[in-house]
Amino acid sequence: MATVVMKFGGTSVANVERIQNVARHVKREVDAGNKVAVIVSAMSGVTNQLVSWVQEASPLHDMREYDAVVATGEQVTAGLLAIALQALGVDARSWTGWQVPIETNEAHGYARISGIPATAFKAAIEGGQVAVVTGFQGIEPNSNRVATLGRGGSDTSAVAIAVALEADVCDIYTDVDGVYTTDPRIVPKARRLAKVSYEEMLEMASLGSKVLQTRSVELAMVYKMKTRVLSSFVAPEAMKAFSIENSEDIGTIVCDEDEIVEQQVVSGIAYAKDEAKVTLLKVDDKPGVAARIFGPLSDASINVDMIVQNVTPDGKHTDMTFTVRSTELPRALDVLKRAKADIGHFDIKSSADVVKISVIGVGMRSHAGVAAQMFKTLAEKGINIHAISTSEIKISVLIDAAYAELAVRTLHTAYGLDSD
Structure with a gap:
């Protein structure tokens, strides 16, 4: 039995049909006997719409109210995924960032996680329940207000929760099947990398790659959290549940530099x-x-x-x-x-x-x-x-x-x- 954290981005949960597909990916891990926490983003395009409404209301706005608005997108996804899992016979419930709780500092809009004192949350997962968590957000305890982690913050939520749970792996599901040498939409000859070092992934994330958010890579590097990038669009039945033996079969593994046998000058x-x-x-x-x-x-x-x-x-x-x-x-x-x-x-x-x-x-x-x-x-x-x-x-x-x-x-x- 392994503890697996699975994160699904906006394109993976863009509509109810895709959310049901995500539920089948989660059920695959549950059926294998793994303990599972799932972190979800807002449905594709929802956060952009919320941000545009805030900008329309006032270009120079109160960031605390900005957070109150944009944090709502993930809550919809978490609830829908919990419902979809229950329909498949999986014991699941949704958790907002403040319920876990994911505690942050006061930098609203770009908050950093300060701690995850998640006693009840951990107990639920240990008891076999799938926890579906709203990514991108936490709570600033001094003011008791929702705080968001910046665009792409669901990746950071996932790695932080994986660290808090001492998970065996943090799987980041997205619309590509791994990390490529560059954007394959621009360069059709781009190659998928089987492994990439934490440092390289950190630079890629900070310099424009949309696969992982910078702070999520920082966390993974500091805590040596095994992180994989996978595609949610591969049929669930075509993928194996996580085990140590098959952990390197698919996607891209983000790991220490010394785990990579052949390293190119430019990756x-x-x-x-x-x-x-x-x-x-x-x-x-x-x-x-x-x-x-x-x-x-x-x-x-x-x-x-x-x-x-x-x-x-x-x-x-x-x-x-x-x-x-x-x-x-x-x-x-x-x-x-x-x-x-x-x-x-x-x-x-x-x-x-x-x-x-x-x-x-x-x-x-x-x-x-x-x-x-x-x-x-x-x-x-x-x-x-x-x-x-x-x-x-x-x-x-x-x-x-x-x-x-x-x-x-x-x-x-x-x-x-x-x-x-």
Whole structure:
């Protein structure tokens, strides 16, 4: 008997028919004698609709009320799946994040899990009941208010619950049958990776891959939680229930680097279209100016990614360019406007018509020339680079959005990732 956590995303539960298909996947594990917790997202498109209503009501809104609205989508899915499981003769009940409880900090809209004191929840699973949990959400105990974990937060909910339950595996079911070298919709020759390291998956997740959310990979890496990416669209009867013996037969396993026998220099190409570029022009070039720019953004929980600073010809001013998520652009501009007196004089330009392209691979640690090949390949296609950032296992560039697919396809071929 194993403890299995299964997570199903929005496309997997897009309608009642798909929810019934998910119920059959869950029943497969129950029939094998496994103890099961299921984490679900809202039905496909529901969260987007809820967010659009909030934006329509007020572009600059109270994030606590934002959470109250957008958290409702998962509750519908959890209830429907519990009903579908009961119809198959499976003992199941739905749990909201606050019932488990999944406790969070006070950063509404982007909350982090602080603990899961889930005594009754664990007892229900140990007793053989399937727990169907609303992903993406928890409760901020000081104010006793619902808090959401950010888009894609159901993945984080799943890994956190798997850790709390000391589960044998956390299976993430999605609309693809594993992690690919890049988006197969853009590059038909993209290959499925049987295994990918936590570090590579973390970079892929943070750089645009939609398979797993960044914080879920962080949690899995810290706690060494065995995590698999599987397809919910494979017929349940065609898949085996989890056991240690068949755990590597399907999907992609996210694991330690030393578990991967053959490691390529570059494992994948990621892209992120939800980027926006902000440039502050003619800022005084003096100590502390960067802190006065990025401090208020940090206080507003706005994540900044690429940063490029150029000193102007007069030597007295600097131009500061950085990127934020496109959804955060209005708030970032508002924060900078309110901080202008403290920052000093500047002009500002912004654009959401950009995309970030990244090459990723732990093999880059021991191989030179990866960056040079990237820059040369893009130059040969006439693609201009606006900004560059690097880490030990990735290189990212910011380019015009119009060249996104061309860049991904060209780099995928240049690094030898195309399938035969």
